Amino acid sequence: MSDTVPMRRAAQRPDAESQLRALERLETECRVRGCRLTRQRRAVLRALLAEGGALSAYELLERLRRVDSRCTPAGVYRALEFWMTAGVVHRLQSTRSFILCEHPEAPHPGQLLICRECGQVIEAEDKGVVAAAIRLGERLGFVLDRHLVELTGVCGPCRAQGRAGDSGRSPTT
Amino acid sequence: MSDTVPMRRAAQRPDAESQLRALERLETECRVRGCRLTRQRRAVLRALLAEGGALSAYELLERLRRVDSRCTPAGVYRALEFWMTAGVVHRLQSTRSFILCEHPEAPHPGQLLICRECGQVIEAEDKGVVAAAIRLGERLGFVLDRHLVELTGVCGPCRAQGRAGDSGRSPTT
DNA sequence: GCCCTTATTGATACAATATATCATTTCGAT
């Protein structure tokens, strides 16, 4: 559908319906736990949900401003911080962007797979990776509490469509 | 950045001697491969070596300027880029900083373990983690070419010294 | 050594990302 340019695939991510339901649950939970589900926080979630993919803080800001011109970077970052703490939003360090968690029910150490061609992000929760990481930590005497695992490559569909993505990089960080 | 803050442990990392030797090897290799080992690039390596830990680009800049006041951010980033491509320097996304690779002999997908108390960074090359990541990629149809694995926690010595580091974070990105 | 080509640097400007501060507003409980 596009030329060369990676479209973001809205609604590609595990259906929006169930996410919405999950977010309603969140609302209840918020109240129970005494934190507030405010307009701004809601707006950030809606924007991410509508996007269906990752957005940088300032892309998010731009979208929010269409509705409420008073939004500021600080506000966006505060809302994002809030949701990250709640485990509902993930930060992608590789791309300096933010994305909805696909399983906001419970916090978890996850892995993010990023397609460098189409920008799609898939969230995984792979026991094998986590276990290996924890073992590694133990071996080196660490007690770990934060796992940042971002794996970048080319997804199946993109390879099939010949978007080879031969960037010449060696397989290193 | 202030007190309370983790001192960096220079010379804690796998002895500087062997790194120096490795860097000499690099010099030769550079020549062989036709790229240039210039003053600035050398300076960046020396600064990282002297630090014995991670430095942000601007901390690095500050140090370089003590010797040559004409250094600029662009210059520092260019040198860092050069070394990262060569697999000699790693970027820590968690902390926006840069650190010498401990095994610059060959490029490799590695894992970085970061102690949130003392700031120490240990570089690992764990087959288990890599294998699990690759398997995960395959399962999801990805061909991966970049592994970002940064594990944060508290190292043994810090735990022993009671720096518990109870930050209250849940085990999530 | 000298010239030539090309990679690298220096200088400047600027873009993108993120946080600090503080007065004001909102929310929920009393």
Added chain:
DNA sequence: ATCGAAATGATATATTGTATCAATAAGGGC
């Protein structure tokens, strides 16, 4: 209705990272 805590708005600024382009330095062939 009032109070206190939490969140926001507004503003400013810090931090991190790039773009551009003329000037310079490094290595290869003569």
